[in-house]
Amino acid sequence: MYKTFNNGNTVLYRITLCLAMDPMYSLQDVIRCDLCETPVPLKHCDVCHKHLCEACVGEHLSDQSKDHYIVPFKLRGLTPKCLIHFTEACKHLCTECNIPVCPQCVASNDHEQHKTEDILKMFETKQELMHKDLRDLEKSIYPKIQEEATTHIQVQRADVNKCYQDLTTVLEKQRKALHTEIDTIIQGMKSEIEDMDAQHNAAIALQEEAINHTIIKMTHVILDLKRLLERLQDKLETSDVCLVSQYTSRTEEFRSLPAQFHVTLPTFTPQEIIREQIHQRIGSLSKLTLSFLLDEPRILTDIQTEYTKYNELRDVSCQSDSEFWTCGFDKILRLYNLKGELLRSVQTKSGNMPPDIEVTRSGDLAYADFMDNSINILRGTQIQRLITLRGWKPLHLCSSSFGDLLVIMTNDDGTQSKVVRYSGSTEKQSIQWDDQGQLLYTSNTYTKYLSENRNLDICVADWFAHAVVVVSAAGILRFRYTDPLSTKKESFYPLGITTDSHANILTSDSNNRVHIIDVDGHFLRYIDNCDVKIPHGLCVDSRDNLFVAEHLTGRVKKLQYCM
Numbered sequence: 001m002y003k004t005f006n007n008g009n010t011v012l013y014r015i016t017l018c019l020a021m022d023p024m025y026s027l028q029d030v031i032r033c034d035l036c037e038t039p040v041p042l043k044h045c046d047v048c049h050k051h052l053c054e055a056c057v058g059e060h061l062s063d064q065s066k067d068h069y070i071v072p073f074k075l076r077g078l079t080p081k082c083l084i085h086f087t088e089a090c091k092h093l094c095t096e097c098n099i100p101v102c103p104q105c106v107a108s109n110d111h112e113q114h115k116t117e118d119i120l121k122m123f124e125t126k127q128e129l130m131h132k133d134l135r136d137l138e139k140s141i142y143p144k145i146q147e148e149a150t151t152h153i154q155v156q157r158a159d160v161n162k163c164y165q166d167l168t169t170v171l172e173k174q175r176k177a178l179h180t181e182i183d184t185i186i187q188g189m190k191s192e193i194e195d196m197d198a199q200h201n202a203a204i205a206l207q208e209e210a211i212n213h214t215i216i217k218m219t220h221v222i223l224d225l226k227r228l229l230e231r232l233q234d235k236l237e238t239s240d241v242c243l244v245s246q247y248t249s250r251t252e253e254f255r256s257l258p259a260q261f262h263v264t265l266p267t268f269t270p271q272e273i274i275r276e277q278i279h280q281r282i283g284s285l286s287k288l289t290l291s292f293l294l295d296e297p298r299i300l301t302d303i304q305t306e307y308t309k310y311n312e313l314r315d316v317s318c319q320s321d322s323e324f325w326t327c328g329f330d331k332i333l334r335l336y337n338l339k340g341e342l343l344r345s346v347q348t349k350s351g352n353m354p355p356d357i358e359v360t361r362s363g364d365l366a367y368a369d370f371m372d373n374s375i376n377i378l379r380g381t382q383i384q385r386l387i388t389l390r391g392w393k394p395l396h397l398c399s400s401s402f403g404d405l406l407v408i409m410t411n412d413d414g415t416q417s418k419v420v421r422y423s424g425s426t427e428k429q430s431i432q433w434d435d436q437g438q439l440l441y442t443s444n445t446y447t448k449y450l451s452e453n454r455n456l457d458i459c460v461a462d463w464f465a466h467a468v469v470v471v472s473a474a475g476i477l478r479f480r481y482t483d484p485l486s487t488k489k490e491s492f493y494p495l496g497i498t499t500d501s502h503a504n505i506l507t508s509d510s511n512n513r514v515h516i517i518d519v520d521g522h523f524l525r526y527i528d529n530c531d532v533k534i535p536h537g538l539c540v541d542s543r544d545n546l547f548v549a550e551h552l553t554g555r556v557k558k559l560q561y562c563m
Helices: 010-021 054-061 103-107 119-233 238-246 251-255 275-282
Strands: 043-045 050-052 070-072 092-094 099-101 116-118 293-304 313-318 323-328 332-337 342-347 357-359 365-369 374-379 382-388 392-399 405-411 417-423 426-431 448-452 458-462 467-471 477-481 494-499 505-509 513-517 523-527 535-540 546-550 555-562
Touching: 043 054, 050 054, 054 070, 092 103, 092 119, 116 119, 119 238, 119 251, 119 275, 293 523, 313 357, 313 546, 313 555, 323 357, 357 392, 365 392, 374 392, 382 405, 405 448, 458 494, 458 505, 467 494, 467 505, 505 535, 513 535
Parallel strands: 313 535, 392 448, 448 494, 494 535
Antiparallel strands: 043 050, 043 070, 092 099, 092 116, 293 555, 313 323, 323 332, 332 342, 357 365, 365 374, 374 382, 392 405, 405 417, 417 426, 448 458, 458 467, 467 477, 494 505, 505 513, 513 523, 535 546, 546 555
16 A cells, blocks of 8 residues: 655555554554654654654744754754753764854854864764775775785794794704714714724834843843853863853843833813803804884974975985985985984085985995986095996995895886896896796886895885885895785885885885885785875884985985884
């Protein structure tokens, strides 16, 4: 059964009639307009507490003897009473104070200059936002985060298990090697003892043989003397005189013993076993270091440099924990302290704009010169040309842990890019292709910053590829990081890149945030709540504080993001 009221509530009326026909309900259970008794009214006066259909709203408002506040029926009773003007309903929300206000409050000095909005519109808008947020969280963000977290934890646990198994295996291998070496040394010393024992016994045997020979000779002499003396005791004969006259004493011959040898017996003097020395001989085991990322990274220092949106800031590099170099869209290299004081200004040798700077391990400042194909070093007050490229142009550079210089460059026609390692001015390594023969880096002159990680990985922020490309020290591709939460509206555009003491990779994103990635390319978190605007160059000091160069504002911000 259908009936159409002047407010158009055909379907609602059908539902109402069904309820009215149910014996469990009475007509009094059906909510009706207080003026015309139309069932299921769509409006409500929150001042008079009257239910109203659409047709009766005008009639109700015609009573000007009192205030009225018409609201959707489903929002009835939500209008709070004013805590100051008790008879007034709070129809608005003061957006600056974030509290409900009545008309008298709006007109008062406390809120006269403040912006307000209809409290029920705000309620409906926020309710819609909550529904939208819930949909986004349930259908998009949460599944991605859950998948990433699950995958990350599994991979991390597997990596941790493998790491400690590998450590144990290496340690056991070292134990066996040391035991083998000790056994070899001990066996060698035993062989020496056996040789000395044999030599000593052989010498004793020779001495014994000489003594025995002397004893035999002496026995013969004694026997001959006894026989001669016995013969002389008898009747002497002429021949006996001859025998006596021929006798020669040999007593002196036997008075001295055969030659004796002097022996210094070998001894073994064991060294004192000192645990520390043994530990040093075995090797060293580095300590486990855990970095804790702060939930709320904070700005420690905010410095306005001389760069502006017309002379854009490009890069920053720490000279020390209290000083840093900058470069931008001019020919000047500038050194600042944390008070924002300009300490030095140095013009490039060619007068060209440097695309990148880097403080080397020795404390000198290296910079690239794209226009004249060179890498230069500022030592003290002198600028020296270190490298001149042929057919290639330097984009960006970094100093390695061994003092080498890593340079990412593009060829003159912009069709190839590569990373080259230099020792001084000598090329040691070139990294350009993956194991499939494909280029590792995009072929153009767009921004490509690079940094060496603690594990010697080479990390390149490839702006045009929307990725961070990480290779091992040998140039083998390890992974490509792309923002897991990027969208078509907010694509990932990495700019500057640096690494910290925990082997985390940090890269700036033109979407006003910095990504923190672990050593294996897993997303850890964003730094996006420090009012960082278009971050460009990055570097960290010795305490892992992050320096961020803002591209357009010319500000350098020092952030604490971990502890």
